[in-house]
Amino acid sequence: MKAVQLQAVQQWYGNMQVLWDLNLELAEGEVLGLFGHNGAGKTTTMKLILGLLRAGSGTVRVLGSEPSHPDVREQLGYLPENVIFYPQLTGRETLYHFARLKHAARKQADDLLSQVGLDSAAERRVKTYSKGMRQRLGLAQALLGAPRLLLLDEPTVGLDPIATQDLYQLVDQLRQRGTSIILCSHVLPGVEPHIDRAAILTQGRMRAIGTLAELRRAADLPVRIRALGQGMSEFESQYRQHGGYTRRNLTHQGIEVSVRADKKLPVLREMLSQDGLTDIDIQQPSLEELYRFFMEKSPHDWEKPTLDSEEISSDSEKSSLNSELSSVDAPTGGVLV
């Protein structure tokens, strides 16, 4: 059973269409990063999964049922982007209230409070809490019961770097226990190692979805290689005529070469055989760069989505990659949309 299944979902607010033909699947125990700019449709997608909105067309299934089904809600945790809670209640009272509504034990509420580091502030009223403390209270609230699906909307907003690391560790632990998680955000710093797949939404359309490796292949962004050492300044690759190849000298007897991913290993071999090499540093395209690529690639496609395939087939290298990608088992594999 899939934790989340969205098929051909379209959504309107009044006359304005906010989601176009959205397909999304989340397996159990999978962590998906859902990225997009403001107004890209992230929150709408979340609300559809939470059953707060009914899909204009298409189907939404969560844990095998209708998302608004009470049994589903019993197994669902949600951290909203902005929640002020009840200012007059203390942190502990707030969590007890939500625990009762989710049929969770008080003991668990107490444990969660210490787990998110609110032990010392638990008896203070929530109105005295900082944004980060409310965020932690929200996280504790989302973990009440035994959620099989967690939706975290901008979970790291207001958290300091250590609390952010704690959050990611928690995500890892939960994934190991089989909890499915959707992390929804603008690009999150440092999130790459903690997500299985990334989905990039712009203007209500899914621009790309897949593992980071799949997205890298689809984007085909250059890999940056820095080679340091005496004599590297004379280095010249035989692949310099290939597309995407750039080379520049660094100040300290070294060079930085950008190559397409498929020429990465050949160029590396050339460098390794060069005399006087002391160090090599390889930088894969980061999530931020991928995000930027898929965001910027699309503007004119939004009006004419059919152009997408033509544009890709104009580049023979890309089209072969693309067919290779679409042969990866369809829903979970990386697919350029």
Place this chain on the structure above:
Amino acid sequence: MNQIVNIARKELNDALRNRWLLAISLLFAVLAVGIAWFGAAASGQVGFSSIPATVASLASLATFLIPLISLLMAYDAIVGEDENGTLLLLLTYPVSRGQILLGKFLGQGLVLAVATLLGFGSAGLAIGLLVADVDMTLLTWALGRFMLSSILLGLVFLGFAYLLSSQVAEKSRAAGLALGLWFLFVLVFDLALLGVLVVSEGKFNPELLPWLLLFNPTDVYRLINLSGFEASGSATGIMTLGGDFAGSGWILWGVFAVWVALPLLLAYVVFRRRIV
């Protein structure tokens, strides 16, 4: 059912926490005692005059006060939770919108009921103990009826408050509308009715007028509390129109019950459509 109790429990706790319950109870007690002892001051007397006069004065004052308290207590019930982000959260819990609404109604209704019983009840107790040869049966009956109808009046306006609160997007707007609604029912309605009477110069079917009073829950409340006393002379102003209902108490209670249910039902319809 359990979830309704859970929501109600929080409302009850809130009312204890912010001392609403205490404040309303005290206000009611002070008011009732004050009216019982000084209600006849205008006619040059100080001290307890009579049960019908006391209850009539109490009812006139409560007509203004109870709707205001209800509206103040509940105008932000839905829109306030929405602004705090907790409504969004609650709706992702295994709680239905109907349960949220009923839970709040139960919780805040209980607060009103307890405050009414504590406040007016203690005043009644004071009258019973301190006033010599008072008719205890009449006092119990009149005050009991007054307290029951006061609770129901409170519930009517809780329903109205939820209706407004479910409709609007901002708390301040709900507050404004609540004030408007209060104005409409406790002042404008009766004035408009009197105006119709005057302007129509008797051409208006007089049979119809008493029935028009039923369209205002505060008038129904006053009719209930003014009827049944032998000396009906305490009815003044527009209330004299209601003389026809003197013998038909059950109709009034029935209409009152409809008034309790109607705004709440409407609130549910509006709340269900609310986009969070």
